[in-house]
Amino acid sequence: MTWRDCYDALDKPTWTPEPSTIGLIWQILYPVILVTFGYVFYQVARKKIPWPVAIPFAINLVANIAFTPIQFGLRNLPLAAIDIAIVWGTILWAMKAVWPHRRWIAVAQIPYLIWVTIATVLQFTITWNNW
Numbered sequence: 001m002t003w004r005d006c007y008d009a010l011d012k013p014t015w016t017p018e019p020s021t022i023g024l025i026w027q028i029l030y031p032v033i034l035v036t037f038g039y040v041f042y043q044v045a046r047k048k049i050p051w052p053v054a055i056p057f058a059i060n061l062v063a064n065i066a067f068t069p070i071q072f073g074l075r076n077l078p079l080a081a082i083d084i085a086i087v088w089g090t091i092l093w094a095m096k097a098v099w100p101h102r103r104w105i106a107v108a109q110i111p112y113l114i115w116v117t118i119a120t121v122l123q124f125t126i127t128w129n130n131w
Helices: 003-009 019-045 051-074 077-098 103-108 110-129
Strands: none
Touching: 003 051, 019 051, 019 103, 019 110, 051 077, 077 103, 077 110, 103 110
């Protein structure tokens, strides 16, 4: 079975966005993530921002990158739900950590936080429905 066949076979809520819509949203968010996270890592390397500020950004990147292989490679819904919860939590943590240093970075994360909030509720619903 392809990843798409498996995804289509899942019991999903009626409000689930189409995969093409999900892809489009990520195509919009990834450049924002690239610029803002890259800026934080660059400023940390230049010692303009304390290094602990980069920790939630780094964890977020790892968890974000891990989601697709977990969800569509391993096809492990509970682990994908835990992973997306980590993504969500580290966005909040990153926003709080960077706020005293570069408020615009925290504000720029708002669309990412909104989308990941929706994605987290969706993932938990799909996990529950298919347990």
